[in-house]
Amino acid sequence: xxxxxxxxxxxxxxxxxxxxxxxxxxxxxxxxxxxxxxxxxxxxxxxxxxxxxxxxxxxxxxxxxxxxxxxxxxxxxxxxxxxxxxxxxxxxxxxxxxxxxxxxxxxxxxxxxxxxxxxxxxxxxxxxxxxxxxxxxxxxxxxxxxxxxxxxxxxxxxxxxxxxxxxxxxxxxxxxxxxxxx
Numbered sequence: 001x002x003x004x005x006x007x008x009x010x011x012x013x014x015x016x017x018x019x020x021x022x023x024x025x026x027x028x029x030x031x032x033x034x035x036x037x038x039x040x041x042x043x044x045x046x047x048x049x050x051x052x053x054x055x056x057x058x059x060x061x062x063x064x065x066x067x068x069x070x071x072x073x074x075x076x077x078x079x080x081x082x083x084x085x086x087x088x089x090x091x092x093x094x095x096x097x098x099x100x101x102x103x104x105x106x107x108x109x110x111x112x113x114x115x116x117x118x119x120x121x122x123x124x125x126x127x128x129x130x131x132x133x134x135x136x137x138x139x140x141x142x143x144x145x146x147x148x149x150x151x152x153x154x155x156x157x158x159x160x161x162x163x164x165x166x167x168x169x170x171x172x173x174x175x176x177x178x179x180x181x182x
Contacts, residue, residue, distance in 0.1 A: 005092055006117040008064065009043050012084070012094045013121050015060050016047060023047035024111040025123040026097070026132065031144045033114040034126040035153030038144070041092050046124060048099045048108055051080055058082065064094055079104075103131070103167035110160065126154045131164035134173045146177060 009029060016023045024047075025033060028040025049057065054069050061067035065086040072080045079100035085093055099108050107128035114123040124132070126148050133145040148154050165171045 005043070006119070008086075008091060008094070009116065009121065010119050012043060012045065012061075012064060012096075015064070016045065016096070019057050019060050021047050021049050021057065022099075022108055022111075023096070023122060024108055025114070025121055026129065027095075028144075029116070030114075030123050030129050031133075031148065033116050033121070033123050034129060034148055035151045036144060036147045043092055043094045045094070045096045046099050046104055046108060047096050048105065049096075051098065054082070061094075065091070103164070106167060107132070107164065125157075125160060125164075127156055127161040128164045130156075130161060130174070131168045131170055134165065134170040134177070135168040137173075142177070146180075149177065 009025075013023070023045045024030075025044070026046045027042065027044030028038065029043055031038060032040065051069060051071070058067040058069065061082065061084050064084045067082055067084045070081050070083055072078055079098040081098060082096040083093060084096070097104075099105050107124050110125050110128060111122045112125055113120045130145045130148050133141040133148075149156070161174070162171065165174045
């Protein structure tokens with residue numbers, strides 16, 4: 001049977017919502033939601049939850065696969081995450097990143113609804129996605145940020161973009177990227 005990534009994305013959203021977990025789409029699927037055409041395999045959420053007492057949430061995620069808490073590493077910029085590894089290799093992994101830092105919590109509070117495949121999902125705003133991608137700094141991350149900055153489909157709020165980039169200390173990278181020839 002062929003995997004349906006949108007169905008899996010909706011189901012992970014429903015589980016988080018049913019468990020009262022504030023969350024917003026990030027990563028490749030968020031970039032797609034904001035107008036960049038690209039391929040992505042995994043599904044990423046930013047969520048506000050307590051790493052203590054995760055048992056009920058991990059159990060609720062079981063229909064999606066094996067859910068495990070992964071604490072942050074010593075030099076890890078991620079505050080920790082829940083990784084849901086699917087039982088079926090054709091399905092995608094789901095990562096639920098813990099929103100702990102002020103910039104992540106602010107991004108979650110600015111979440112908006114986006115339409116993906118005819119279904120409304122909470123997503124981190126494009127301005128915050130750009131800042132996150134600039135902070136991550138990988139090749140694909142920078143390409144995603146560049147494409148979102150120039151996409152006519154993405155109406156950016158300059159104040160939010162500056163706040164998000166300032167909170168993540170990437171305004172210099174943003175300025176440099178905007179000076180690049182088109």
